[in-house]
Amino acid sequence: MPSLTQAEAVRRAALLAVDSYAVELDLTRGDQLFGSVSRIRFRCHQPGESTFVELTGRPVAATLNGAPIELDHRDNRVTLPPLAADNELVVIAEGEYTRSGEGLHRAVDPADGEVYLCASSAPDNAQRVFACFDQPDLKATVTLSVTAPAPWTVLGNGAGTRGATESGSDAGAVARWEFEPVGPMSVYLFTVCAGTFHSRYREHDGIGYGWHCRASLAEHLDEQADELFTLTERAMDWYQRTFAMRYPFGAKYDQVFVPEFLYGAMENIGCVTVRDEWLYRSAVPDSERQLRAMVIAHEMAHMWFGDLVTLRWWDDLWLNESFAEFLGFRVVGEVSRYADAWGFFGVFRKLPGYQADQGPATHPVAPTDVPDVAHGLLNIDAISYPKGASALRQLAALLGEDTFFAGLRAYFSRYAYRNATLADLIGTLSEVGGVDLTGWADRWLRTTGVDVLTAHTRVDAAGRYSAVEVARSAPAGGPVRPHRIRVGWYPATGTGEGIPVTLPLTDDPVPVPELVGRPAAELLLLNDADLTFARVDLTPAELDRLGAVLPAMPDAASRAVVWTNAWELVRAGRWPAERFVELAATALPAEPSPGLPPSVLRLCERAADTYLPAERRDPALRVLAGLARVLLAGPHRLLAASVLARCAVTDEELELLADWRRGERVPEGVPVDAELRWSILFRLATLGLAGPAEIDAELTADHTAAGEVAATRCRAALPDVAAKRAAWQLLMADRSISNRHLAAVGEGFWRPEHAVLTDEYVPRYFAELPGTAAWRSPGLLLVAVGSGYPSTAVSERTARLGAELLARDDLAPMLRRKVVEADHEIHVALAARAAAR
Ligand SMILES: [Zn+2]
Missing domain, CATH: 1.10.390.10 (Neutral Protease Domain 2)
Structure with a gap:
C-alpha cells in the first residue's frame, strides 16, 4: 500500500482542520472481519478542493455532507469529492483482523479458547481499523462506541460504559460500550482492547488506574498487581510534580497486557498496551522487573511527550x-x-x-x-x-x-x-x-557517528601523572561535539574518583590538572558515570587489569562503560572474544547490580555463537556454563539457571539439566517452572537429546500461548531434515502465522550446532525472502529478518548473498533496512573471527 508522503501530509494539513471522529466498531461478526463506521467532522480552508481519506479495508458505503459518494478506493485511499467549508464524512467499512500486531490484532488463547482483540494504530495503522486522515498533525476529538459479545470487557482511550446486554445475531448476546470523547488526539494513538480480560483497579490522587490481562493469566496479575500499581502511581506523581501539570487526559489510566503484541509497549492515550510476556508466569530475575518498571515509566512519559505535544x-x-x-x-x-x-x-x-x-x-x-x-x-x-x-x-x-x-x-x-x-x-x-x-x-x-575519547598521559619516574589530557576525535567528516564528562581515576587501592571535565567546541585536547601528581591509575576511565555518548579507548594494559578493577568500581554506570567499550574492541577485532567471556567469568560473580549481568551474558553468548570459529565455540560455552554454576549460588541465580540451560555442553551439565526437569538436584531458590523447563528442553532438542514426544508432553503440561510458542521454537530446533523442512515452510511460506510463532521458528532454525543441516537454506533464504514482502506487513518483515536471518552462518558466502540481495532496487524499505543491519553484523562477525585466530 502506498505510504503517505510528507509532501502529501503537508498539503492536507494546510487544507483541512479536523474537529472530531465518531467511531463505531462492530466486533460481533466472527473471527475474520469486523465492521466500522467512521463519522468525521472537518473543515476545508479552500472549499471546492478535494483530498483523500485512508482506509485499509473494504469500504461498504460513504456519504459526504449527507450525499452518497462514489467509492473510488485504490490501495488504502478513498478519494473524496470537492469539499465544502464544513464537512461531515461518513464511511462504513469492513476490516480484517490481523496476526501481525498491526491494526486490529486477533489472538486466541490456547489455554481456554478465549479471544482477545487489540488495536495498534502507530504509525499509520489506524486506517486498518476505521477511515481516517492518518497523519499526526491532524488532531481531533475521538469518540468511540463498540458492539461486542456480551461477556467481553472493552477498553479504549477514554472511560467506557457498558450498556445493557442485548440479544445479538448469530454471535449470541452482545453489549454496546460508549466511551467518553478524548482529545484532540492524533489517530496513531487510538486503541481499543476487547476480550474476557481479567481486571484490577485502584484509585490514587483522583485517577482511576486499571491493569488488565487475559483471563488465563489472572492469578499472575493478582500476584503482581501491588508492584504494578505502586510503580504506576509513583511514576505519575513524579511526572505531575516535575511537569507542574496534571495528567492531561482525564481521570483514568489503563494498562493492558496484550497477547502477541508486536513491540514492547505502546503509549495509546489513557490505555497503554504492553506485551503480555511481561506479566510473568514464572520466576524472573530482578533485571526483568527493572525492565518492566522502565517500560511503565517510559509509556507514561509519552502522555506528555507524544500524546499531549x-x-x-x-x-x-x-x-x-x-x-x-x-x-x-x-x-x-x-x-x-x-x-x-x-x-x-x-x-x-x-x-x-x-x-x-x-x-x-x-x-x-x-x-x-x-x-x-x-x-x-x-x-x-x-x-x-x-x-x-x-x-x-x-x-x-x-x-x-x-x-x-x-x-x-x-x-x-x-x-x-x-x-x-x-x-x-x-x-x-x-x-x-x-x-x-x-x-x-x-x-x-543532525549528525551521525560516535565520538572517540582518548586519554594522553605522561607518568614520571615515581609513577605519578605529570600530564593528563583528554583528546576527542569526531566521526569521519563530522563536526566536533561538545561534551560534559567525568574522568574516572581508579587507583590500585580505594574506590577511585570522578573528575568533571568539559570538552568545549575546539579540537584541542583538554588538560585535567586535578590528576597531575596523583599515582597513575590502574584504569583511567573517560566517560566515567556514562554521562555522554562516546566511545573511550581502553589500553592493552588496562584491559589486562579489568578483572581486578571492575569489582572495585562502586558505580554501575561506570562499570557499564567498561563493559561497553571492551565489547566495542571485540567487535572491532582488537580484542579476542574469548577474553571478553573470561572477563565475565572473573567479574560477574562480584557484580551487585541486577541490571548488568543479563546483557553481559547475552554478549558472551553472542560472542560464542558468532564471533568465534566453530571449533572454539564449545570451549567458550564451557566457560559460560562454569560461570553460570558459580552464579547459581548467589543473587543472580535465576539468570544463571537460564544461562546454564542455554549453554550446557558437557555430558555432566546436560545430565544435570535433565535432572532439574525431573525435580532432582535443583539448586536452592531456583524454581523449575514452565519457562525454565522449556529453556532446558530447547537445549536438549537442539542437541538431539529430546524429540517430538518430549515436546508434545511438555505442551500437554503447559497448554498456554507461551507454551505453544516455546514448542514451535523447540520443533524448529530439532536436528533432523524433516524438522528443518517443516520449520522452513513456516518461516518462508505460512501466511497466517503470528508474529510470535514466526520469531520462534527463526530462533530455533538457525542453531550454530546445525550448520551442516541448514547450509542449503542459506542461499534459499536470500532467494525467497524478497518474494515474501509482497504479502508480509512491515511488522512481519521486521520479524522475518530480525529473527529469521541466517546470522549464525558467518561466512563469506553469507556476506556475498547479502550484498547481492541489497544490490536489488525493488526491496521494501523495512526489508532493506533490516537486511542492511543483519548483513553488517555478518561482516562484524567475520572481522571478529579473523582477530580471534
Ligand atoms: Zn516509546
Missing part, C-alpha cells in the same frame, strides 16, 4: 522516543528500588546504540529525510531511543537540571494538544535557558 511529522520521532527513553530510566531510578538505572541503560540500551550508530543504517537522531511514513517506521531503533536519550542527558547537564525541566514545562504549556518540531523544542529551551542551543542541536541531533 505530538511530533508534526515522523522525522521528529525522537521528540517522542528520546524523551520517553531518557525519562523512563530516570524515573525508575528515582521511584523504584532499582537505583542503578543508568548502568542498566548503559549495557542494555546504549550499547546497541553505539553499534547502530557505527553501522551502515545509522541516521541522525533528528533526521531531515523521512519522505514517507514507511521510512519513519524504520527509525524505531537504537538511534532514536538510546542515542537521543544520551543527547538529552548531555543537554540537561549543559543547561542544569532546573533549567532543563523549566524549559520542558514551558514547552508543554506552549504546545499542549498541538504538534511541535525540533525547532519548537530547541527554541523554547533556548529562551528559558537564555542560551542559543541551535548549534548544540545541529552537532548532536
Whole structure:
C-alpha cells in the first residue's frame, strides 16, 4: 500500500482542520472481519478542493455532507469529492483482523479458547481499523462506541460504559460500550482492547488506574498487581510534580497486557498496551522487573511527550522516543528500588546504540529525510531511543537540571494538544535557558557517528601523572561535539574518583590538572558515570587489569562503560572474544547490580555463537556454563539457571539439566517452572537429546500461548531434515502465522550446532525472502529478518548473498533496512573471527 508522503501530509494539513471522529466498531461478526463506521467532522480552508481519506479495508458505503459518494478506493485511499467549508464524512467499512500486531490484532488463547482483540494504530495503522486522515498533525476529538459479545470487557482511550446486554445475531448476546470523547488526539494513538480480560483497579490522587490481562493469566496479575500499581502511581506523581501539570487526559489510566503484541509497549492515550510476556508466569530475575518498571515509566512519559505535544511529522520521532527513553530510566531510578538505572541503560540500551550508530543504517537522531511514513517506521531503533536519550542527558547537564525541566514545562504549556518540531523544542529551551542551543542541536541531533575519547598521559619516574589530557576525535567528516564528562581515576587501592571535565567546541585536547601528581591509575576511565555518548579507548594494559578493577568500581554506570567499550574492541577485532567471556567469568560473580549481568551474558553468548570459529565455540560455552554454576549460588541465580540451560555442553551439565526437569538436584531458590523447563528442553532438542514426544508432553503440561510458542521454537530446533523442512515452510511460506510463532521458528532454525543441516537454506533464504514482502506487513518483515536471518552462518558466502540481495532496487524499505543491519553484523562477525585466530 502506498505510504503517505510528507509532501502529501503537508498539503492536507494546510487544507483541512479536523474537529472530531465518531467511531463505531462492530466486533460481533466472527473471527475474520469486523465492521466500522467512521463519522468525521472537518473543515476545508479552500472549499471546492478535494483530498483523500485512508482506509485499509473494504469500504461498504460513504456519504459526504449527507450525499452518497462514489467509492473510488485504490490501495488504502478513498478519494473524496470537492469539499465544502464544513464537512461531515461518513464511511462504513469492513476490516480484517490481523496476526501481525498491526491494526486490529486477533489472538486466541490456547489455554481456554478465549479471544482477545487489540488495536495498534502507530504509525499509520489506524486506517486498518476505521477511515481516517492518518497523519499526526491532524488532531481531533475521538469518540468511540463498540458492539461486542456480551461477556467481553472493552477498553479504549477514554472511560467506557457498558450498556445493557442485548440479544445479538448469530454471535449470541452482545453489549454496546460508549466511551467518553478524548482529545484532540492524533489517530496513531487510538486503541481499543476487547476480550474476557481479567481486571484490577485502584484509585490514587483522583485517577482511576486499571491493569488488565487475559483471563488465563489472572492469578499472575493478582500476584503482581501491588508492584504494578505502586510503580504506576509513583511514576505519575513524579511526572505531575516535575511537569507542574496534571495528567492531561482525564481521570483514568489503563494498562493492558496484550497477547502477541508486536513491540514492547505502546503509549495509546489513557490505555497503554504492553506485551503480555511481561506479566510473568514464572520466576524472573530482578533485571526483568527493572525492565518492566522502565517500560511503565517510559509509556507514561509519552502522555506528555507524544500524546499531549505530538511530533508534526515522523522525522521528529525522537521528540517522542528520546524523551520517553531518557525519562523512563530516570524515573525508575528515582521511584523504584532499582537505583542503578543508568548502568542498566548503559549495557542494555546504549550499547546497541553505539553499534547502530557505527553501522551502515545509522541516521541522525533528528533526521531531515523521512519522505514517507514507511521510512519513519524504520527509525524505531537504537538511534532514536538510546542515542537521543544520551543527547538529552548531555543537554540537561549543559543547561542544569532546573533549567532543563523549566524549559520542558514551558514547552508543554506552549504546545499542549498541538504538534511541535525540533525547532519548537530547541527554541523554547533556548529562551528559558537564555542560551542559543541551535548549534548544540545541529552537532548532536543532525549528525551521525560516535565520538572517540582518548586519554594522553605522561607518568614520571615515581609513577605519578605529570600530564593528563583528554583528546576527542569526531566521526569521519563530522563536526566536533561538545561534551560534559567525568574522568574516572581508579587507583590500585580505594574506590577511585570522578573528575568533571568539559570538552568545549575546539579540537584541542583538554588538560585535567586535578590528576597531575596523583599515582597513575590502574584504569583511567573517560566517560566515567556514562554521562555522554562516546566511545573511550581502553589500553592493552588496562584491559589486562579489568578483572581486578571492575569489582572495585562502586558505580554501575561506570562499570557499564567498561563493559561497553571492551565489547566495542571485540567487535572491532582488537580484542579476542574469548577474553571478553573470561572477563565475565572473573567479574560477574562480584557484580551487585541486577541490571548488568543479563546483557553481559547475552554478549558472551553472542560472542560464542558468532564471533568465534566453530571449533572454539564449545570451549567458550564451557566457560559460560562454569560461570553460570558459580552464579547459581548467589543473587543472580535465576539468570544463571537460564544461562546454564542455554549453554550446557558437557555430558555432566546436560545430565544435570535433565535432572532439574525431573525435580532432582535443583539448586536452592531456583524454581523449575514452565519457562525454565522449556529453556532446558530447547537445549536438549537442539542437541538431539529430546524429540517430538518430549515436546508434545511438555505442551500437554503447559497448554498456554507461551507454551505453544516455546514448542514451535523447540520443533524448529530439532536436528533432523524433516524438522528443518517443516520449520522452513513456516518461516518462508505460512501466511497466517503470528508474529510470535514466526520469531520462534527463526530462533530455533538457525542453531550454530546445525550448520551442516541448514547450509542449503542459506542461499534459499536470500532467494525467497524478497518474494515474501509482497504479502508480509512491515511488522512481519521486521520479524522475518530480525529473527529469521541466517546470522549464525558467518561466512563469506553469507556476506556475498547479502550484498547481492541489497544490490536489488525493488526491496521494501523495512526489508532493506533490516537486511542492511543483519548483513553488517555478518561482516562484524567475520572481522571478529579473523582477530580471534
Ligand atoms: Zn516509546
